[in-house]
Amino acid sequence: MFQQILDATNRLQGFVHQTPILSSLTLNKMIGAEVYFKCENFQRIGAFKFRGAFNCISQLSDTEKQRGVIAFSSGNHAQAVALVAKLLGIKATIIMPSNTPQVKLDATRGYGAEIVIYDIETEDREEVTAKIQNKHGYTLIAPFNNTHVIAGQGTVAYEFLDKVPDLTTLLVPCGGGGLLAGSAIAAKGLNSSIRVIGVEPELADDAKQSFESGKIVTVPVSKTIADGTRTTALGHMTFPLIQQYVDEICTTTERAIIEAVKFHLLRMKIVVEPSGALGLAALLSKSIEPKGKVGVIISGGNIDPPVLQNILGE
């Protein structure tokens, strides 16, 4: 799998942004460690999801490309698939729930994707998707349970350790586990002694429960502010990889997440979505004892303006 991440790194050259790595002297002094942030909020579409989608879609056969792709997502994966399809001249259909904010509908449509809205009260997402998929022969691009997607997400950590090889610890937000699994494989491949820690909200701790019990645990849809981690369970492909390559999963409170978003915004001057701020939240709330050089992956920066307004008022 490490080789697939290397291949993905080459495949993504020229399409993906080499996102900057930032640090904060104020933070380092506060917590007594050297913290480096890999800023995927500066990635195309504002999140790491572009990497996995590109690595996956660009490897489809010509026939599959001619038919088109389909995905269901109301968030960053939707925009990632839409933009990649546009760049590669492929038709994309995105299935979105009826409660998707207008701004996300517009952004996805802005990349030229066709949007199909399903009623969350009366329709089943999978059924809607399968029906359209079967009719047109579209290829489904899964958000995390797909080897090429996982390998693509792993390029984040690969780029990160290529620039800062001697990280002792790597903190990675965890939703469905694609970013965490891919990053853990890449990080351990480059530096076998690095500790890789997944971070998720206390309110959506399915990964921690799964990791500790040794089987995939499903939780109800969470109301956590970290909307990118509301996935109810790890995937059957991401879970075993996380078991094998990740050292620990820790959780953070909603309060810590909000404080982390504010610190990123007001002290570091960067916009980070709540899911993207999980690593800093774990550090600020001392869920993790930092030692030496700590790497934190900021997964994305797509935050709705009203949510940001509320956080600023806290």
Added chain:
Amino acid sequence: MFQQILDATNRLQGFVHQTPILSSLTLNKMIGAEVYFKCENFQRIGAFKFRGAFNCISQLSDTEKQRGVIAFSSGNHAQAVALVAKLLGIKATIIMPSNTPQVKLDATRGYGAEIVIYDIETEDREEVTAKIQNKHGYTLIAPFNNTHVIAGQGTVAYEFLDKVPDLTTLLVPCGGGGLLAGSAIAAKGLNSSIRVIGVEPELADDAKQSFESGKIVTVPVSKTIADGTRTTALGHMTFPLIQQYVDEICTTTERAIIEAVKFHLLRMKIVVEPSGALGLAALLSKSIEPKGKVGVIISGGNIDPPVLQNILGE
């Protein structure tokens, strides 16, 4: 003067952040040019002012350093002088108006400076400053009307063109003119054909009036949202440099400034204070016709949370 900027660049090594240069594919497509942003919002204290303060204070004589420094400012210059003094082990006294927001008082005090508050209704800032200065023998660190300060600010453009030498145009926010004068000298020294354009709010267009009339014009204190440019006039040192090295001064509306802050925030994922967003405001509102590679200096990112909340609600 160009030599002084080179010297300042060496002097600042290891103290100043080499701030990143960012760009936005979305913006480039929107306006049909390649735009590069030099992000001084990521500078220490969140603004370029650290550079000038460091270049100035570090060159004081030992006697002057032993006595201490004094400055008046409610904004970024206050924090810059306070932090530089702290780093160099020098006592700093900052004179701040009684209406300074608590957050700025705290930040400046946080760097270990002594704060003296004067009553804006009944006291005169210069008199208060002179009295303390004379009593203790402090050296006054002017915010822009000082050669070493101007040379320090010029290092922004020096670093910028060192990385992107073939800029055709450089847009620089203009308040008292220290950043504009220093940057123009640095830019023309490295690339004689570059066009350097100062940008200020329509509501505080003293620099434009001065530039066009050939003498320093003073305007009343402006209510522009770009609080870093509320200075009522250019300095007697910055004005002739601006006349000699700057090609044009253009103005932007308050609406354009707000739109630019929002674009930086929601599309580029960076926090930029209104004064720092003047360059983008000029581009978005087509006050400037961009050609080829356009450089924009983002001067800082220190924005009060309530102001940011209001802008998000616009």
